[in-house]
Amino acid sequence: DQQVKQNSPSLSVQEGRISILNCDYTNSMFDYFLWYKKYPAEGPTFLISISSIKDKNEDGRFTVFLNKSAKHLSLHIVPSQPGDSAVYFCAASRGNNFNKFYFGSGTKLNVKP
């Protein structure tokens, strides 16, 4: 039962433009969301998080938007850089569920120079 879905397996964007990665979830009890980036042969690295009490969180070039009514979140990267090319995972949890996270299947971002 895939409670977190990333329906786009891949995305290609030109350097300098905006990258938008999408994530949908089915469990309305999720209240904490994370985005991770993963390079080959490395573990995932944390990018940005958002709590359900907010609808937007920014950190430098990365912004996460949360639409609770649509059970949808998105990650915006502006401007995109070739070094951003990686697989991006979104993850969700219930705050009281002892660190159990549900991950999407990932979106492979390719930023072309």
Next chain:
Amino acid sequence: KAGVTQTPRYLIKTRGQQVTLSCSPISGHRSVSWYQQTPGQGLQFLFEYFSETQRNKGNFPGRFSGRQFSNSRSEMNVSTLELGDSALYLCASKTYQPTGELFFGEGSRLTVL
């Protein structure tokens, strides 16, 4: 501050064998969780330990087990290996707080022949 350390990084086993993977969390992190990553499936939650107690378990068969020691180091074991167990096994540590990110190790790549 040292990151999450996983050993071994790569291993090859044959069907029917068993394997033990080790994880040393970030100093001070008492929560350790394990995830399985396979192509197209994202990260699937295996289990989470806190203070030597398993607090959460994912939907994996009983062949997958784990434990945590008093120093927070954790091991996971897979018995009677099957071809489908070939995957990247990721360990993540976290503080006890309900929010905050998971810190991942680089993973143990298991190949079952």
